[in-house]
Amino acid sequence: MTNTKIKVAVLGATGLVGQRFVRILADHPWFEIAALTASARSAGKTYGAAVSWALGGDVPRAAAEMDILPTSAKRLAETGIQVAFSALPAATAHGIEEELRDAGLAVFSNANAHRMDADVPILIPEVNDGHLELARGQAKRRGGSGFIVANSNCTASGLVLALKPFEPFGIRTVIATSYQAISGAGRRGLAAFDIAANVVPYIGNEEEKLARESRKILGRLAGEAIEPAPFEFNASCARVPVRDGHLLSLAIELERDIEPDAAREALASFRGAPQELRLPTAPEAPVLVRREEDRPQPSLDVEAGSPERAKGMAVTVGRIRRSGRFLNLFALVHNTIRGAAGTSVLNAELAVRRGLIPHEGGPGRTKETRP
Ligand SMILES: NC(=O)c1ccc[n+]([C@@H]2O[C@H](COP(=O)([O-])OP(=O)(O)OC[C@H]3O[C@@H](n4cnc5c(N)ncnc54)[C@H](OP(=O)(O)O)[C@@H]3O)[C@@H](O)[C@H]2O)c1
Known part of the structure; x- marks a missing residue:
């Protein structure tokens, strides 16, 4: 440099x-x-x-x-x-x-x-x-x-990092439910009275933003425009009394089935241009996979990522399981760092x-x- x-x-x-x-x-x-x-x-x-x-x-x-x-x-x-x-x-x-x-x-x-x-x-x-x-x-x-x-949008960044490794399997449908931290609403965003010990099942325009932004990000560059990715998308977003970290529950339908172990491997081995180029703020692995049955949790996993200056840059994924034709998982993203x-x-x-x-x-x- x-x-x-x-x-x-x-x-x-x-x-x-x-x-x-x-x-x-x-x-x-x-x-x-x-x-x-x-x-x-x-x-x-x-x-x-x-x-x-x-x-x-x-x-x-x-x-x-x-x-x-x-x-x-x-x-x-x-x-x-x-x-x-x-x-x-x-x-x-x-x-x-x-x-x-x-x-x-x-x-x-x-x-x-x-x-x-x-x-x-x-x-x-x-x-x-x-x-x-x-x-x-x-x-x-x-x-x-x-x-x-x-x-x-902060939630979309975690969503697309958790989806990208499954692109080779053909993403057909994504059902996303989010549990979003208070800091997502900004310094003066929410009154304590409204969010303390409470859940608010509405965040203005969030579900719409999540759909159009994730389709654009995962879309194809065709000449001078992006063709949005064509998967079906269904989102429900809620605000929860957590300080930092948006948790997502995802149900993903793929064109080719994938077993949980192969899904873990696809996520854990995923790397992109920032890792290849060794950019200063790149986490060594952009997606971390946890095997404990009760992770990821905002209070334990929100600052995931190494080295030190990439703390909060890794998305943590866990509870990977199959349910019928869907692959289910939870993903956690630090909304003001990675998001x-x-x-x-x-x-x-x-x-x-x-x-x-x-x-x-x-x-x-x-x-x-x-x-
Ligand atoms: N929070 C998140 O998790 C998150 C994630 C992704 C994207 N975003 C986006 O990032 C942006 C900032 O979000 P935030 O959460 O940091 O909001 P915030 O805590 O409310 O901070 C807003 C900032 O903008 C300044 N500002 C407000 N009105 C202004 C005006 N009229 N002219 C110039 N500056 C003005 C404020 O300055 P004063 O202190 O002087 O008022 C403050 O520095 C928003 O567009 C938000 O949608 C937020």
């Missing part, structure tokens, strides 16, 4: 996803935080003073001392950043992400503002790294170097290695991969 790190901004840095970005990027071998933004409520304060830190430990020192900028493309242009990581609410993200792309920046977004744009990939790089080519086309068509790459900031950083690492983000060393000279 280069001697000079690539300057990046985190937009919406005070929120739950923004905080994950700040932590993951604090000691990143390739990227350096040069700007943090939030709403008018926080702009002008230092990050340390404005943030209501939810991750334990200390706010990384360099970030704590930075002044928060307003979320404005004009202000960000003055900071010399090349990459923007967006953790903004969708309504705010829509315009600013486009402005930053038009200004030539690489934008990696967690918001759902542009996920279904035809030329924006929803990238989970172990699953569909080839879709990054849509971003290259996006930049070329606009005559610049800027592009937007989205990552998926948000961690995958965004992994996407940016892939974009650097594939030459979409110009930098001093050039893609061919990227030697240093681990911190």
Whole structure:
């Protein structure tokens, strides 16, 4: 990699996803935080003073001392950043992400503002790294170097990682039931009164997002568009009183039957482009298989993944069993790491290695991969 790190901004840095970005990027071998933004409520304060830190430990020192900028493309242009990581609410993200792309920046977004744009990939790089080519086309068509790459809804990221290893067996139907953590609703998302000792069997638009995003991610790149994967999908999503970690119960109907042992082997041996390229935030294995009859559990498994900087990047799968024509399993995903900031950083690492983000060393000279 280069001697000079690539300057990046985190937009919406005070929120739950923004905080994950700040932590993951604090000691990143390739990227350096040069700007943090939030709403008018926080702009002008230092990050340390404005943030209501939810991750334990200390706010990384360099970030704590930075002044928060307003979320404005004009202000960000003055900071010399090349990459923007967006953790903004969708309504705010829509315009600013486009402005930053038009200004030539690489934008990696967690918001759902542009996920279904035809030329924006929803990238989970172990699953569909080839879709990054849509971003290259996006930049070329606009005559610049800027592009937007989205990552998926937090639940969809766990879902597609658990499904991808079964693609060779022909995925016909997926029935998904989710048990989703409170942090999925953001820092001020749910009143304690509504969720303490309770389950809420409704999350606005979640079931629809899960269906269309997972079909797009598992879809086929055909020219300059994605043909969505054609499997039948049926989702039910609930909010549960868990801090971090979305648990999914899946019933998967395949065209070719698979026994539980072979399913375990397909999941445990699954690897993708981030592992081949040894990207800094790639977990050694993106899917971990547990054999205990009561795992995965959010309180025990949510931070799965190694090495240290890939903690929370592995999806844990367990309770693999056959029931009639369905293969049943549970999958657990860390919603603000693998489901948000961690995958965004992994996407940016892939974009650097594939030459979409110009930098001093050039893609061919990227030697240093681990911190
Ligand atoms: N939480 C998850 O598990 C998860 C997973 C995947 C994707 N996402 C998506 O990621 C995004 C962030 O989610 P989150 O959970 O981190 O939300 P959050 O905790 O509510 O944080 C929102 C962030 O956006 C800032 N913000 C709010 N209104 C703004 C405005 N008008 N202008 C500029 N900045 C503004 C907030 O700044 P202040 O502190 O100054 O208000 C804060 O930094 C959302 O689009 C969400 O859908 C979330």
